[in-house]
Amino acid sequence: MAKGEGSESGSAAGLLPTGILQAAERPAQVKKEPKKKQQLSICNKLCYAVGGAPYQVTGCALGFFLQIYLLDVAQKDEGVTFYLSPFQVDPFSASIILFVGRAWDAFTDPLVGFCISKSSWTRLGRLMPWIIFSTPLAIIAYFLIWFVPDFPQGQALWYLLFYCLFETLVTCFHVPYSALTMFISTEQSERDSATAYRMTVEVLGTVLGTAIQGQIVGQADTPCLQDPNGSALASEGTNHTQSATSLKETQNAYLLAAGVIASIYVICAVILTLGVREQREPYETQQAEPMSFFRGLRLVMSHGPYVKLIAGFLFTSLAFMLVEGNFALFCTYTLGFRNEFQNLLLAIMLSATFTIPIWQWFLTRFGKKTAVYIGISSAVPFLILVAFMKSNLIITYVVAVAAGISVAAAFLLPWSMLPDVIDDFHLKQPQSHGTEPIFFSFYVFFTKFASGVSLGISTLSLDFAGYQTRGCSQPARVKFTLKMLVTIAPIVLILLGLLLFKLYPIDEEKRRQNKKDLQALREEASSSGCSDTDSTELARIL
Numbered sequence: 001m002a003k004g005e006g007s008e009s010g011s012a013a014g015l016l017p018t019g020i021l022q023a024a025e026r027p028a029q030v031k032k033e034p035k036k037k038q039q040l041s042i043c044n045k046l047c048y049a050v051g052g053a054p055y056q057v058t059g060c061a062l063g064f065f066l067q068i069y070l071l072d073v074a075q076k077d078e079g080v081t082f083y084l085s086p087f088q089v090d091p092f093s094a095s096i097i098l099f100v101g102r103a104w105d106a107f108t109d110p111l112v113g114f115c116i117s118k119s120s121w122t123r124l125g126r127l128m129p130w131i132i133f134s135t136p137l138a139i140i141a142y143f144l145i146w147f148v149p150d151f152p153q154g155q156a157l158w159y160l161l162f163y164c165l166f167e168t169l170v171t172c173f174h175v176p177y178s179a180l181t182m183f184i185s186t187e188q189s190e191r192d193s194a195t196a197y198r199m200t201v202e203v204l205g206t207v208l209g210t211a212i213q214g215q216i217v218g219q220a221d222t223p224c225l226q227d228p229n230g231s232a233l234a235s236e237g238t239n240h241t242q243s244a245t246s247l248k249e250t251q252n253a254y255l256l257a258a259g260v261i262a263s264i265y266v267i268c269a270v271i272l273t274l275g276v277r278e279q280r281e282p283y284e285t286q287q288a289e290p291m292s293f294f295r296g297l298r299l300v301m302s303h304g305p306y307v308k309l310i311a312g313f314l315f316t317s318l319a320f321m322l323v324e325g326n327f328a329l330f331c332t333y334t335l336g337f338r339n340e341f342q343n344l345l346l347a348i349m350l351s352a353t354f355t356i357p358i359w360q361w362f363l364t365r366f367g368k369k370t371a372v373y374i375g376i377s378s379a380v381p382f383l384i385l386v387a388f389m390k391s392n393l394i395i396t397y398v399v400a401v402a403a404g405i406s407v408a409a410a411f412l413l414p415w416s417m418l419p420d421v422i423d424d425f426h427l428k429q430p431q432s433h434g435t436e437p438i439f440f441s442f443y444v445f446f447t448k449f450a451s452g453v454s455l456g457i458s459t460l461s462l463d464f465a466g467y468q469t470r471g472c473s474q475p476a477r478v479k480f481t482l483k484m485l486v487t488i489a490p491i492v493l494i495l496l497g498l499l500l501f502k503l504y505p506i507d508e509e510k511r512r513q514n515k516k517d518l519q520a521l522r523e524e525a526s527s528s529g530c531s532d533t534d535s536t537e538l539a540r541i542l
Contacts, residue, residue, distance in 0.1 A: 039185075039187070039190060040184060040185055040190050040193070040194060043275065044184070044194075044275065044276065045193065045194045045197040046197060046201075046275070047271055047272060047274070047275020047276050048180070048184055048194050048197065048198060048272065048275070048276045049194070049197035049198040049200065049201035049202075050201055050268045050271045050272055050275075051131070051177050051180075051198075051268060051269070051271070051272030051276070052177065052198045052199075052201055052202040052205065053201055053202060053204065053205035053208070053264065053268045054135075054170070054173065054205070054264070054265040054268050054269060055170060055173065055174045055177070055202075055205075056202040056203075056205030056206050056209065057205045057206070057208050057209040057212075057261050057264055057265065058142055058166075058170060058209065058261060058265065059170075059206075059209070060205070060206040060209030060210055060213070060349075061209045061210075061212070061213040061257070061258075061261055062145070063321070063324045063325060064209075064210065064213070064214075064324060064325075064327060064328055064345060065213050065214075065217065065254075065328060066098070066145075066163075067094065067098060067325055067326070067328070067329065067455065067458075067459060068328045068329055068332070069146070069254060070089045070093075070094040070097060070098075070159065071089070071091060071094055071459075071467070071469050072469060073148075073247070073250055073251060073254060074089045074148055074155065074159065075089060075148070075155070075247075089155055089156055089159070090463075090469070091459055091460075091462060091463035091467050091469065092460070092463055093156040094156075094459050095455075095456050095458075095459035095460045095463065096156070096160070096456075097156060097159050097160045097163060098325075098452070098455040098456055098459055099452050099453065099455060099456025099459075100160060100164070100452075101160065101163040101164055101167060101452070102167075102448055102449070102451050102452025102453075102455055102456075103449060103452040103453075104164045104167060104168070105164070105167035105168070105171060105448045105452070106444075106445045106446070106448035106449035106451075106452060107445070107449075108167065108168045108171045109171055109175055109441040109442065109444045109445040109448065110297075110438070110441050110442055110445050112130075112171050112172055112175045112176075112437075112441060113175055113437040113438050113440070113441030113442070114438075116130060116175065116176055116179070116437040116441075117296065117435070117437050117438065124273075124278075125183070125277070125278030126176075126278065127176035127177070127179060127180050127183065127278060128176070128273060128276075128278065130172050130173070130175075130176040131172075131173050131176055131177060131269060131272065131273065132269070132273055133172075134169045134170075134172035134173045135173065135265065135266060135269040136266075137169050138166060138169035138170050138172075138173060138265065139262040139265050139266060141162050141165045141166035141169055142166050142170075142258060142261070142262055142265070143255070143258045143259065143262055144162040145159065145162050145163055145166060145258070146254045146255055146257070146258040147255060148251050171444075173269070174444070175437060175440060175441045175444065176437070177272070178415070178440040178441075178444065179436045179437045179439075179440045179441075180276065180278065181194070181195060181198075181415070181418075181419055181440075182419060182422060182436045183278045183279055183436075184276060184278075184279065185279070186279070186522060191419050192360075192364075192416060192419075195412070195415050195416050195419070196356065196357070196360035196412065196416075198415065199356050199360075199408075199411050199412040199415065199416075200353065200356045200357065202411060203349060203352045203353045203356055203407075203408060203411055204353050206349045206352070207346065207349040207350055207352075207353055208261075208264065209261065210342065210345040210346050210348075210349050211346055212257050212260050212261055212264075213254075213257045213261070213342075214341075214342025214343070214345055214346060215342060215346075216253050216256055216257040216260070217250070217253045217254055217257055217342070218339065218342040218343075219253065296432065296435045296438050297438055297442075299425075299429055299432055299435065300425070300435055300438045300439055300442065301442070303421070303424075303425050303428070304505065305421045305424055305425075305504065305505055305506050306421045306425065306439065308500065308501075308503045308504045308505070309414075309417060309418070309421055309443075309504055310442070310443050310446050311500045312372075312497045312498070312500040312501040312503075312504060313413075313414045313443070313447065313497065314446050314447060314450055314497070315493045315494070315496045315497030315500065316376050316410060316493065316494055316497035316498070317410070317414070317447045317450065317451075318447075318450040318451070318453075318454055318493050319379075319489070319490035319491075319493035319494045319497070320379075320407065320410050320490070321447075321450065321451045321454050321455075322454050322458065322485055322486065322489055322490050322493070323383075323486050323490050325451075325454060325455045325458055326458050326482055326485045326486050327341065327344075327345065327486065328341050328345075329462070329482055330482045330483070330485075330486045331344055331396075333473065333474040333478065333479055333482060334391075334479045334482045334483055334486075335391045335396060336391050337391075337393060337396070340393065344396060344397065344400045345400075347397055347400040347401055347404070348400045348401070348403055348404040348407060349404065349407075350404065351400070351401045351402070351403070351404025351405060351407075351408075352404040352405070352407040352408040352411065353404075353408070355404065355405045355408040356408045356411070356412055358408075359371060359375060359408055359409050359412050359413075360412065362374075362375075363412075363413070363416065367507060367508040368413060368416060368417050368420070368508070368511075369501065369504065369507055369508075371409060371413060372409070372413050372417075372498070372501055373498060373501070374409075375405075375406060375408070375409025375410070375413065376406060376409055376410055376413075376494060376497070376498065377406075377494065377498060378402075378405055378406045378409070379403055379406035379407075379490075379494060380491055380494060380495070382399045382402050382403050382406075383403075383486075383487045383490055383491050384487070384491065385399055386399055386486070386487050387483060387487035387488060414443070417506075418439060418440065418443060420506050420511050420514070421439065421506065422435075422436060422439050423514050423515070423518050424506060424510075424514050425439075426518060426521075427514055427517050427518060427521070430521060458485050461481050461485065462478060462481060462482070465477040465478045465480075465481040466478060
């Protein structure tokens with residue numbers, strides 16, 4: 001019997017070509033090979049991280065300075081007068097520009113995410129072409145935001161148009177860049193490490209944005225106006241500063257800062273493009289047809305951990321955005337540090353930069369949810385101190401350095417936790433691929449929309465309180481409103497966000513289990529892919 005079986009095997013071997021036998025043997029050989037852990041070099045991580053700087057440099061400059069630029073700088077100096085002229089952007093128009101610009105920016109995130117999900121893989125990848133082609137147009141639009149047009153009517157429309165255009169183009173850069181996190185490596189630890197590099201560079205980007213915009217503009221003090229009787233506005237403790245430079249020189253300073261920031265944008269985009277290569281998931285290539293955007297959106301928005309994560313970070317992000325948008329005015333008019341606010345911003349961002357590695361170690365050692373509670377809540381005592389203390393420059397610098405610690409946590413944690421949510425989604429929906437841009441774009445959508453609401457409400461509140469454009473000082477109601485916007489409102493929002501984080505289900509134990517299950521899924525997909533390829537080859541030859 002054994003001899004007969006051997007004869008059948010031998011005759012079968014004689015009938016089949018050698019290539020078929022080799023093809024049939026390959027799956028066994030592939031399975032025996034140990035799977036190497038995919039690691040990113042430090043150079044890869046740095047090139048990836050540098051790509052986060054353009055969004056933060058421009059976003060920091062716009063977030064901290066656009067409001068005060070529209071109110072006090074974006075106008076033609078047609079004689080010094082206290083009253084608004086046709087050459088001037090009034091507070092109501094400024095609030096419309098800020099709100100509509102941010103709301104439009106929020107709307108473009110899911111729109112760009114939809115377009116990316118429909119994009120095909122190219123030689124450069126699926127995400128890189130968006131980054132490459134949006135960059136030159138974005139820097140032109142950014143520069144024109146800081147340019148004062150030489151016509152009396154329609155200035156508000158000019159700023160609204162180029163603000164919305166720039167936000168659209170920078171979204172075409174930032175959404176694919178954010179989704180790139182899932183395509184630089186399949187290893188969770190490597191993605192977390194690359195995210196830490198990215199957050200460090202992004203905080204450095206905010207430092208650059210603050211330093212460049214703040215220091216260049218700070219050298220050209222904006223002239224403050226006097227009332228019709230010739231006396232300066234009532235100060236109530238604030239400094240009466242006489243400008244040493246003209247309004248035109250101040251506007252040129254803003255243009256110079258815009259040119260420097262635009263150059264940094266281009267350099268970082270080039271480094272990202274040359275130093276990072278997209279990688280596809282093994283199981284993604286097995287998908288028969290791409291999932292529709294709206295079906296993917298329904299699946300994403302019904303994923304419980306994602307909804308709870310973005311709800312928590314929506315409130316905490318809104319808190320820090322309120323501080324960011326009103327900090328320059330708060331320092332100038334409420335604290336009376338007209339010539340110090342750019343240095344205070346720099347102190348905050350430098351402190352955040354140096355503490356990012358500490359938070360990365362902390363979340364690795366104690367878990368991400370613990371890092372959220374401790375890191376973000378640490379801002380509350382310092383906001384309370386600012387709310388009740390009298391104007392003191394030394395104490396303000398101490399508070400600024402301490403606040404930077406919490407800012408670092410707010411920068412790092414959302415982008416470190418989003419990949420965990422996506423991994424959890426892939427385990428529950430293993431056939432749903434190409435949804436990464438939806439996850440990232442809708443997270444950014446909600447935070448940007450909240451930012452637009454916060455800036456619009458902030459500027460309208462100042463208008464109702466009686467804000468005086470280019471005034472050397474402001475009424476007491478304006479100072480009180482600024483204090484509420486920078487201290488009490490953020491505290492309430494932070495506490496609400498932390499309560500929502502209690503519902504977030506992915507703790508460290510769940511994350512480790514997801515990592516094991518996802519690795520098993522990848523290995524099964526890779527093995528299945530090899531077997532399917534060899535079976536197809538065998539059928540074709542037969």
